[in-house]
Amino acid sequence: MTEAVAFDKGTSLAFIGAGYVGGSLAIALANAGYPVVAVASRTFASAQAVAAQIPGSSAFESIADAAARAQFVFITTPDDAIGPTCESMPWRLGQGVAHCSGAASVDVLDPATVRGAIAGAFHPLQSFNSIENGVLSVPGTTFGIEGDAPMQSYLSDMARAVGGNPILLKPEDKVLYHTSGVLMGNLLAVLGSVASRIWEQFDHTTDEGARALAPMMKAVATNLETSGVPGVIAGPYPRGDIGTVRKHLEALSGSVPEYLPLYCELALAGLPFAVEKGALDPERAREIEALVNQYKSRQASRATA
Ligand SMILES: NC(=O)c1ccc[n+]([C@@H]2O[C@H](COP(=O)([O-])OP(=O)(O)OC[C@H]3O[C@@H](n4cnc5c(N)ncnc54)[C@H](OP(=O)(O)O)[C@@H]3O)[C@@H](O)[C@H]2O)c1
Structure with missing residues (x-):
């Protein structure tokens, strides 16, 4: 059973995985006025490089410490690391979590939801080959969104805020x-x-x-x-x-x-x-x-x- 917690534009964000997508979305969302407060990654230098481009954000050595700082956490690791990363983190009741994979469904985040977090998926239908190009390509991008109704609404607003177009997806349609x-x-x-x-x-x-x-x-x-x-x-x-x-x-x-x-x-x-x-x-x-x-x-x- 999940709590009906409303996320909005003031909800603090953390990014776990400071690669092409994590870095691009963190910067694009910060530019759009979302409070991105924490970044962590496998390599501290990757987290530092992204956090340095976002005023008010800090890089963390520990994924758990970064996640604890925010009300909503994006897991932007490679697909295969999403489940294990989610499993390793200390979730709290009402915390939000989303991944950005197009192939994985939202249920890969079950280790968070069983501990009271609320999960969604936010997939940019775009090709990212660097953070610099990625930030530029975000406006006009379609975002495939999964989650319950409040999550759909929150992530759809987020997509529109960065100039994107949200579409809602059913889990069974995700792979095609x-x-x-x-x-x-x-x-x-x-x-x-x-x-x-x-x-x-x-x-x-x-x-x-x-x-x-x-x-x-x-x-x-x-x-x-x-x-x-x-x-x-x-x-x-x-x-x-x-x-x-x-x-x-x-x-x-x-x-x-x-x-x-x-x-x-x-x-x-x-x-x-x-x-x-x-x-x-x-x-x-x-x-x-x-x-x-x-x-x-x-x-x-x-x-x-
Ligand atoms: N690239 C695309 O075109 C694209 C498009 C849409 C969606 N996506 C999705 O976006 C997600 C990220 O893809 P990406 O292209 O951004 O990958 P990426 O550039 O390889 O970035 C992944 C980041 O996660 C870090 N990382 C790896 N394993 C980790 C772990 N266990 N814990 C914490 N951090 C870890 C990486 O390492 P370091 O910290 O060592 O740098 C890297 O910074 C994937 O789910 C992918 O399916 C990608």
């Missing part, structure tokens, strides 16, 4: 929601890396490729936001340019065959969207599909030979 985010945030980064690396095949560097391709990635993001699905789909596939597709498949087979399966799978996944958009004739789509599958199986048999 997170899979969608990883496809976009993490695997898109892999695609960007692969596309950039291809530049080394024509006497340029991967860095030059990355600089040249990043504006395209931004334009695609704008097109996705403004035109939606399938409107965002563009290029030789919806145009039905089968000759161009054949040239790509030949070039990849000859120069970087290890990237051919990725190209083929994405091309095949895109064909139904191109048809749905009304840009690609279904008969032409079947021709392209057959061509791509031909290169895909040829590459698969080479790889197993």
Whole structure:
């Protein structure tokens, strides 16, 4: 049984785990007027680096001491450490706790709730690769929120206060929601890396490729936001340019065959969207599909030979 304790913008916050997400959210929330009073981490230097950027906040060597200072504690360690960290802490009745994992549900915080704390989850649907970039990326970010009704209300207000958009999630939907985010945030980064690396095949560097391709990635993001699905789909596939597709498949087979399966799978996944958009004739789509599958199986048999 949990106490109906109301958290609000005056509720003091502690962060346990001073990495990309913990550091970014602690600074963004402090900038938005939330009292971030304590930071602790596995390494004291990480906690000090974050606390130094937040007036009124202190770094603690001990996680328990940091948590004792605040009415609400964010556990922003790697996913696998959330449960053990929560288990190791001395919770008190009515204290709040949240993690920021997209894959874990709120029940990973059960060791706190059995001791009278009130738990929630506050997942930023964003890619964080540094604290500096992370703080800048928080406005406009969607936050996946779990918890009871007062917790949902508190965390939703918090998301809006940093310029974000709250959405409420059921525990059973969390993994698919997170899979969608990883496809976009993490695997898109892999695609960007692969596309950039291809530049080394024509006497340029991967860095030059990355600089040249990043504006395209931004334009695609704008097109996705403004035109939606399938409107965002563009290029030789919806145009039905089968000759161009054949040239790509030949070039990849000859120069970087290890990237051919990725190209083929994405091309095949895109064909139904191109048809749905009304840009690609279904008969032409079947021709392209057959061509791509031909290169895909040829590459698969080479790889197993
Ligand atoms: N990165 C993303 O794009 C992203 C996006 C959305 C959500 N998330 C979620 O945010 C959470 C944190 O991820 P992150 O990317 O910020 O990870 P991270 O940069 O690796 O930061 C984790 C921090 O926790 C500290 N730490 C590790 N084990 C600890 C322990 N047992 N006790 C206390 N502190 C510990 C780390 O060590 P030191 O103290 O040694 O520095 C580090 O400062 C995860 O739940 C993740 O799923 C991440």
